[in-house]
Amino acid sequence: MYVLGISRAHDSAAALVRDGEIVAFAEEERFTRVRHDGRFPRRAVAYCLEQAGIGLDEVDQVAVHGQRAGSRPGWEIKEAAGHTGPVGYGVHLVEHHRAYAAGAFYASPFDSAAVLTMDGTGTCLAVADGVRIRHLRHVGDPHSLGALYAAVTGYLGFRPGLDEDKVMALAAYGDDTYVQPFADLLRLTPYGGHELDLSWFEPHADGGRHAVSAKFLDAFGPPGPPAGETLTQHSMDVAFALQATLERAALHLAGWLRETTGTTRLAVAGEAAMNPMLNGRLLTESGFEELSAQPAAASLGAALEVSVGLYGRPRPAGGHVFAGPGFTEERMEKALRDAGVDYRRPGDIARHAAARIADGLIVGWFQGRAECGPRGLGNRSLLADPRDPTSTARMNERVRRREPFLPLAPSCLAERSGDYFAGGHPSPAMLLGFDVLDHRRGEVPAITHVDGSARVQTVSRAGNPSFHALITRFEELTGVPMLAGASFRDDDEPIVGTPEDAVACYLRTGADALALGPFWATKRWSGEPGLQEEEEEAR
Structure with a gap:
């Protein structure tokens, strides 16, 4: 059974799964040369079908991650493939964190694991066994760890959604001057929860992204210089405090998962889980003995949620990292x-x-x-x-x-x-x-x-x-x-x-x-x- 997975947010992508094999997987930006391209992944879809040597009429199911209201995925898919004839696939809309959890676990080497996904839309905690993922807790907008990191990334003069990895690298130059004041921004709650103190932020109308408020500026000073200009020790110290706050929260979540699930394995995904220094601490300090991190979970996770989770097909047996285009x-x-x-x-x-x-x-x-x-x-x-x-x-x-x-x-x-x-x-x-x-x-x-x-x-x-x-x-x-x-x-x-x-x-x-x-x-x-x-x- 062929399942085509599609995501269209930032980093739009497509993935094609055939039972236990990941046939193809690529981001749209690689074809359009537009970094973090969020448009419908027309070229990525065409690549997946070409790699498999099939037409759209041979696809059995289509899994669409985080479907946007008002769009028409069936029509867009046919247009992407240049297909004018009949098709027989069903279209499945896969909720955002369910896709992330599926990508994190089903593509991992683990038979069972705790699952943690973190990004700008929130946090999901789950437990997985074999081909079943059970969601335990969800913390959504406007209290997401990704939104916190993006807001301070913008405050430091970098581009939210693009430069978080640069802020992580900058944090290594800082010290703990602002770690304690930053504790007021984020409160950890029982049972693996967390809450932002929203008085420090100005939520954006579209959700999932914040800017810092006047209260934040009064406490920590004016915004940093634009990225590329001379960075100050103040910027380095704020980056250090931000990274420390993210790590404190993630260790709290992972600790609750470890205690609740009893498993020694952890699968992670989402933008916040793309932070290697955070993942290193999760592995060494949270009580888990093994950790698997998924670098691009949305489209692949949507496909696997349908293929494995819904239809009971085998989990991928081989690696999935090198599934993009190759050339003669x-x-x-x-x-x-x-x-x-x-x-x-x-x-x-x-x-x-x-x-x-x-x-x-x-x-x-x-x-x-x-x-x-x-x-x-x-x-x-x-x-x-x-x-x-x-x-x-x-x-x-x-x-x-x-x-x-x-x-x-x-x-x-x-x-x-x-x-x-x-x-x-x-x-x-x-x-x-x-x-x-x-x-x-x-x-x-x-x-x-x-x-x-x-x-x-x-x-x-x-x-x-x-x-x-x-x-x-x-x-x-x-x-x-x-x-x-x-x-x-x-x-x-x-x-x-x-x-x-x-x-x-x-x-x-x-x-x-x-x-x-x-x-x-x-x-x-x-x-x-x-x-x-x-x-x-x-x-």
């Missing part, structure tokens, strides 16, 4: 030729790229099918040497053109992560933050944030063989089993979607080289030892 070598080579880029084909692209990264190059790495969610996870990534203390500044200034306080993230061999980070828990979607071990921090300064933490991705051979091979080659050369990375994009654009996007981003930024499938392009051909011999070996 012919398409990649044509993109390079059409752009007039000089390129070669080394015998082993992983070995060659690893050597050049070890030499100090920043490399765009474009391989296989695209990852879902907001972060490059080794198929659409910009990579640098974690040993080089200048890697972060060069990546932020020359390539990503983003704020200098943002750290690079380590992508570490899963079997070696415990040698560098406190806790060797799997983190395949880069959604767990851990401390770098004290004696390792000097070895990998590019991925060690100012507070000693890192946003860790663990890479297994089974989960991503090509990326695992690249990191393994780097370890063979340097002794360090990780690379420093960022998503393959310019700061205000989505992650690159096609080979053409990758070539264009490489050319207009300060990236030194591009590994596009098996092809290698660089802006400094001098100092490429062994390339001719590698090409001859390949032939």
Whole structure:
């Protein structure tokens, strides 16, 4: 049975599930090149059908996440697919947090778990067993943790809904000056509840988003400078207090779930659950022994709620992270030729790229099918040497053109992560933050944030063989089993979607080289030892 899942809010997306297989899954922004595109995911739907090799008339059910009043999903789906004939699918409207909970649990490796979803529309606490999810408690508008975080993000001069990850990174530079005053903004209630003191905020008419009130400004001062301008210690301290408040609330919720459900496993989803430092504390301090975080739950969760929850089809048996578009070598080579880029084909692209990264190059790495969610996870990534203390500044200034306080993230061999980070828990979607071990921090300064933490991705051979091979080659050369990375994009654009996007981003930024499938392009051909011999070996 084919089930097509659709979400259309910010980050519109489509997912296609066939019984226990996630056939395809992609965000609309990757096709339109409009970051956080919230329009109907016409191109993503077309991609899902194309990937499966089916027409719309072969889809059995359509699951629509968080349906907007007054829209006509059936008509829009037919238009998206260019289909004019009859269809036989039923349309199911899946409530927002029910979709998030389904995405969090059904795509997790757990047979049973507590489920926690947190975002701008509220908080949901649930327990799941096998193919059944039972919702226990819901805290909705206007008391959402996501709305709190968005309001203070705007106050600090960043863009609410876009820059919360930057505020999380900024928090590492602050201290606890405002932690106690911030306690007045959010009250924790019994049985896993929480309430905002709304006198500190000006609720927006459309719900789910707040701005700070005059009372907040009187207590904490005027708003921060626009993002990109000089940040003050005051801004850093407010960011610290905000992060501490979110973590305090989430630990309260998770603690109640742990006590109530008795399970040792926790599945999380939602925008607030995209905060790796929060998730790291949930894993280490809430009493749960295992944690699974879902990076993009809405459309996939809607599809799984119908496929698994309603019709009893099997849960996904394999990974779901790399379910986006992939491209042929012919398409990649044509993109390079059409752009007039000089390129070669080394015998082993992983070995060659690893050597050049070890030499100090920043490399765009474009391989296989695209990852879902907001972060490059080794198929659409910009990579640098974690040993080089200048890697972060060069990546932020020359390539990503983003704020200098943002750290690079380590992508570490899963079997070696415990040698560098406190806790060797799997983190395949880069959604767990851990401390770098004290004696390792000097070895990998590019991925060690100012507070000693890192946003860790663990890479297994089974989960991503090509990326695992690249990191393994780097370890063979340097002794360090990780690379420093960022998503393959310019700061205000989505992650690159096609080979053409990758070539264009490489050319207009300060990236030194591009590994596009098996092809290698660089802006400094001098100092490429062994390339001719590698090409001859390949032939």
